[in-house]
Amino acid sequence: MDSSRRDAVLAKGWRNSPDVAVATAGDGSGFHVLMARARDGYEWRTLATLSEPGMDTDQWIGNACLTGTGKHVMVVYAPRHFTNRARLFARGAFAASVDVDSGDVTKLKDQVTLAYFNPGCSADGTVALTQGADEEHRTSRLLRVETRSGKVTDSVVIPGQISSAVPYRDGFVAARGNALVSLSTAGKMKSLATAASVPFDVHVDAEGGVAFAEQADGDITVRYHAEGRTRTLAKGRLGALSVRSGGDGRVFLLGEADEIRSLPGKMSLLPGPAGGQISSDGKLVVKSAARSGLREGLRTDPKDTDISGVGKDSGGPEAIDVAAEVPATEAKLDFEVSPAARQAPQIRTGSVPNPRLATIAKSSAKKTAGAADKTATTSASGAALAAESPIDAGYTCAVPRNDPELQVYQPHWRQVEWAVDQLVQKRLQVTRTNWKSLKLTNWSPQAEFPAYDLEGGGRVPTNIMLGILAQESNLWQAQRRVAEGELGNPLVGNYYGVDIYDSDPSNDWAIDFSKADCGYGISQQTDHMRKAGSERPGETAWPADKQKAVALDYVTNIAAGLRTLTEKWNQIWTDSHATMRANNGASAKLENWYFAIWAYNSGWHPQAEANGTDANGEPNNGAWGLGWTNNPSNSYWKPGRHPFLDGNTYADAATPQYWPYQEKVLGWAAWPITKTYWDPAQGKNVEQAGYNAAWWNHNDYRSAVVPVIQKVTLFAVDANAFCTADNNCRPGTTNYESPATSTAGTCLRADFKCWWHLPKVWKPDCATQCGNEGTIRYSDDVWKSTEREDPQDYWYPCQTPGLPSGAKIVDDVPSTVPAFRGGCNNSGWTNSGTFSLEFGRDSAGRVPAKADFQQLGNGFGGHEWFGYARNASHNGAVMRVIGTWTLNQQINGPAQVFVHLPDHFGYTRQARYDVHTAQGIRSRVISQRPVKANAGQQANRWVSLGVFAFSGSPKVSLSTLNGEGVGDESVVFDAVAFFPTTCP
Template sequence: MTLWRKSRLVARLAAVCLALATVGLAAPPTFATPSAKPPQADAGRAAVADPDAALGAGWRKSSDVLVTGAGDATGFHLYVAREKDAYAWSTLATLRSSALDLGVWAGQVCVTGSGRYAVAVYAPAMAANKPSLRNGGGLAAVVDIATGTARTLATGVQLAYFNPACGPGDRVLLTRAIGADGRETDLLAGDAVSATVTGTRRIHAQLTTPAPAPDGDYGIVNGSLVRVTVTGSLRQVARPSGRPYAVVATAHNGIDLLSGKGGQAYAERWSAGSLRPLGSAAVGRLQLFGLPGGRSALVGATGAVGRAAELTTVPADRQVEAISTQGHLVAERVLSRAVPRGATGASRTATGGQVAPVDVTVRATGSGRVSTGTIATGRAPTLDAIPVTGKPAGTGQARVAPLDDEGTPRCAVGRNDPRIQALQPSANMVEWAADQAVHGRLTVGRPANHLRTGLPAYSPQGLFPLRALAGGGTVPAQLLLAILAQETNLAEASWHAVPGDTGNPLVSDYYGNRRTDGSSDIDVINYPGADCGYGIGQVTTGMAVGETTFTHNQQIAIATDYAANIAASLNILIEKWNQLYNDPGGRTWLNDGSPRYIENWYLAIWAYNSGFHPSGEAGANNGHWGVGWFNNPANPIYPYDRHRFLDDYDDAAHPWNWSYPEKIMGWVEVPQRQGGDDAYSTPTFGTAANDQLYLPNNEAPPWPRWFCTAANACDRQVPADDDPCPAESDACWWHGHLDIATCASDCATERLAYPAGSGEPVIDRVYPRSCDTLDYGSDEFITSGLVPIVYDLNDPGDYALGCSMHPPNGKFTLRTGSPPDIYADLGQIDLHQIGAGYKGHMWFTHVYRPIDGIPATSNANHQVTATWSPDLEGTGHRRYDIVAHLPSHGGETENAEYVVWRDRTTQGTPGTCEIDQGTGSIFDEQGEDKWVYLGNYDLYPGARVQLNNLGDGQSDGTVDIAFDAMAFIPIQGTGHQCRDPF
């Protein structure tokens, strides 16, 4: 989600990545139509160097295959590497949703027992920030490993490390957490062959790590292995040695488990009514995977693991991402460069809105040989799980929930409004604003009509005065910066805008993702269900139509001005601290309670994400109150063997493996990198801290029972109490005081990069600001007279970047949806405005193939048609060179077909010109603005040029198409030809 550079086309990107791949791993380009068998990688360019030595003599005849996934802004991609190809990589499938424009995707994959299918649960990574989406905001799909064909299995499933769960056959289990703290569970049984959910059972308990077995379904409840009956009731069958965090069913020999306690991981097998040990190692040194054929694999420090039927042991010195179906290869790292990096990671920039390269490290388990390199994501069968569609339920397409009475959005600040454009700040500006805001000095003056929004003059903390912190003091700047990093990767505008651009305001959920009964369901386009989180701090409360927390001017400032948003976000954080400090039932706090120490904010961050249950409501909640179970680090939805967040820089690719406070504290310790540099400063760590924060963790007792007291009916002194929240009720809510550190020596304090009163820094642009005006004076064919230029905005006053403008000579229209009178709103979902192009504004969308069986003119899902209609002189015809402007970024299709209608009718054959919109070079992703000829034409009054986003049968929505300015140059003679450079 750090969106700083424009990629080239998929084929060119593949070529670049192949050239840059390190020795040992090749990246052949891959292409396939959605209905075709996916291409096999070229075995002549082996992914594993010297495969005879690394893999053994029989590798050419092996059926071993590794399937894994990685996400970028275009979707969650599944990759396949086959041993018979020396594990050369190709793209198996792309899973996405055009209705969810929320940045980088993340997901998890398992392979069914037959080895025929991969099952994935995936969602925008941003969903990890919202408890409702964590509980039920995931999509599930089945992918045929032989063909890449992908089908939707389920929607509204839990985003957790144990989803999906494959078994010995082609049966798969999925979970959906019920209630704010997820204390009940829907268990969904799916059939991979038919890609259908065959049944759903409501479990009146928190069930984790499900496992489909030949004799029924199993899982973990309150620390015990349980069997789930056909009615959803539970039968306890075993109590593992520690807290379970991995469960795999074998075909014939029972259930294998991993559990942790006291820093040790225990591998055990339940079979024939008893539990027997398989071995143990330090926590983090053993992993458990299911393999096809009903086998399991223990990976890690396996020297102390005994032999057992249907069990494979694979030594490894670090945790791995995936294992091949026969255990011959492990993937130690599969990381897209679109994933935000911590300071310990590589300093590459990510790709904004485009397919991103993927860094891969694999190890052959037989020889131990390691290969590293970079692979390219190729074109592959694509599943648009939630298309933008108006078709009703039951037609095979996602449904659209009824809108409110007026059919208008719930969120107060709209999308695709040229008068509402947010400026994308650079990291230096964000750090400056945070440093000023926490000390009440964010008072920079914004002039009237700032960013052309029509607002009167204001200052950020004039609109949102700094609230007082209960007990005095200030918020540490690094804490605020870490929240902004986790929430939006420091972005105020849409993910598609790079620093220096304007764009649509960043809104986490503009179109809604809830059913009308209020339950979470990410496959519903439902305006009333939108939560309306805006901008860099994801300000939600007060941002809906009719809400009175903010005035409409304040709402616009929050949506468009990063500094105003930071000022408002800071007050929300302060409110959470004050809630915990001032509750009449007593203060909830850590350590010495001083706000100057970052560690002391752990509980306020907890409440910031999942709320605080005040003591005044205890009477309705069995006497309980405090911070909820969802973000408790002991909650089993987080794997017991996780390390500190960002100990490894690919942790951000698995955002639902850590609680929200753990992630925030991780971004405090390890700043994000943008453009090769740390995006903000690290804090001043305590003298005994070794550049780390003192936090609740699993590296020392009493974890995971830090928050285990009489307040939530938890007794630390009972050895059998391995489950830190024994009560199946709201007793898991915790309040009170806990000492973790001696803050005077151990805790961290803020470090200001910009002293109080510093002026706003200059924006660090990715692309230079261009206000150049079309210069046509050197055209040898030009005649005197008017040169009509049609902008992509009809009112020059809507251009937000301040370029000097002359009046437009014509009209520009965008028609969204087809027919637009029915589907106009739906067509807006995948349309975006960016402050790039001629004079600093252009539109773009993605190229899609027409819907099967429906004429291209009836593509209601995605169709966007742009029309440039110039004001031409006179009443007769005249010859013109037509010149289209191509932006430096935002357009990349090689096949933009411009259609020229010579007069106001649609009679006769129009002229056409197909243009490659990409403006960068193969070796330099930085593009530049330029003009290109569409050819010369005799034009009459009423002439116009049209361009739409309908491609061919291979178009899958991963390639951008731009709509920018158009010039009509009167000429004499023959003029220029299509694609002539300007």
């Protein structure tokens, strides 16, 4: 903020105020924790950027709270796609304590829920963390953490769902069903108060009183429990009033209250956005924080089929938009924060791997070691590789990472829209014939996965399918670092657990990632995608070529996802005898896909099994329909939330953990995902709508894309819309009934099988009030058989000039590996040697370094590898990758050595090349950072390391272990050249 404005907009006395504000936002590089002090005019700096190796995602997400002492921030964080899987959402997130002064990060080995209420900070330096319950695991576990040390001091296991836990006295206070309960560390539970709903916004003040909120019929009531009695403090509209905690045990009511009563001594009402986060003294309210790529995108001509540009990887974090308000002056402040601009001294500790990496089961280590022996020299396609294969040992998903013979094309969002436009109309006539030179048999994506004819008639609206793809994968088929038009590793939901995480089946509180699904590509196709021989009970694997087509080709992947979606629609229609419909059930209307989207994510429990057993052999006792996890009544979803993205609030996408799956998808259907491309003419990134928008007859109808309660201009999601006695669910009530001792949540069943199988009408005049798909962009007949061509922004020449005639080139892959990328003339040169890899190992002999290593179909010859620089004190030895280029002929004399640096993914400033000479190893340290060429464009280039004397076959080695970093700077491995010379 401009210093000249501070006196006018900030609270009086800001220069001497101890007020501290915290904001969080994630991008692909990590989850950024920002802090600003009033005395600095709220100039933001980055305390920490939290991430984990091997977790490839478009965006890290999470929750955070500042402890009452103001000395630490407790953070829960995870990849965005964890919100799409029930078990990962309930127990898969990471946790860390961040020191406010230094930025030093202490990571906990325990993994916790991503639910909106987690973590829960107290008035002192302790924090409550929750490991959640789901349909598979029906108990909750609460952890009490001392943030200074990052140690778990106490824990307790409770049957059923527990939410909104915070430290209280020597134990916890939390919500269990419609009761506010205290819990001792010995597991003793006492009901403090009953509520009209599941209590939320639970905070303990300095005097030990407990403030909490309840909801009913679109209204919120704030209540306070102290000294054995509970009283009402305030009332307002749901979504307009909330409870927040500050420093030193202060509690604030934030927003607009329709009724206010006597407040406790350290509690006050502040104006501001109810969904915001309050600073320690209540002098600033952070309304939202989100990466710049979540701004509303420009909506272009709906019939424009051109591609404007592709995303550009800068090698660093995205800018963050922070919106805030000053309660004292009602001033609205907007900040654009660069996470790399002002950083805490210990910023790099945020990317040190989670300590769970060091707690490895011995049996898993033995299994992996055995698998490594079998896969060391052969790719999945049978091609010979280097002495130590980059392919993950013991992989169980169908298509492995880092197989240079199996590279995945990253589509442009316009290509995705083209494919959906054709597939939903069943008119795609494209056949894949040696597509991308991947040596697969010819196939037709639509014929391979034909969409089912819908029961009731009609077809899938484009915006529904595009909304699913946006939520599942950000419209990506390949991993994050692969730009549109490039090729690289497959995008797989949870591939790495097999080689990193605790696989002890007796540890009920650790996520066993090896058992997570193998969701591939843009639709995260899961079924049938495990490697043959690695199927789980009841699963079957597709033939290998079919699996490869799904993993490698975005069109085939979309076709498979569309087939799954139409199957779910028909399952619901048939099983319910056409009675379970949303609104009027017309397939052309977007809202009417609510149930099918729900089933796409978490499956359909057929009526025929209502009196049978589930997959675990446990009785269903009459339950059938849609699962409990995504039910809006589940207490893990944020009360008072508005419809996802409603009113173009794209900052919602920074916190997707607040909404269940179908609400997010319908949000993406109503408000198109934003994609960012680099515009060289403007020299900046430009935001663009990823696809054509759907339309409604009125904006209020759009806001009600899901069931809502409308109070004046506020739209709050109706949490009770799918909660009735018919599915054993208890909605909010004003009767203050005590919860049964055997239940712990709105679901009254101890097995959480409050499954929904009834119709729901929230738009009685659906023909007028429901949404419609947007304009079909690729509707002309030519697009039936013509694929939208690949963008060529990163199609640099595969042969880079600059070598002297006669130089001998050694590439990073064998000559048998073709260049899969278009526009790559790879003839006229000879690969004159071999490239080998060596990976670091942990104490159990496992290879987590492979999770940090990737390939890209670019660079010299159309292929490059890259890893991440780490120093010795930050797990550099375990995560080390060494690449060695060896010439296949002898040089007995001097030769000049060149290394090829591709346009992108060489960002380290300390690339140390070890040249094996006649006199021993001679090291040269260079920066791999790109340089600007003509017109500001980056380009591939050769760099000379100098002239060296050799005796025998020359070798050059490069390691990711250097003095620079902790995993935030990439190290690229491309080609090396040797030029014999007479110069000394």
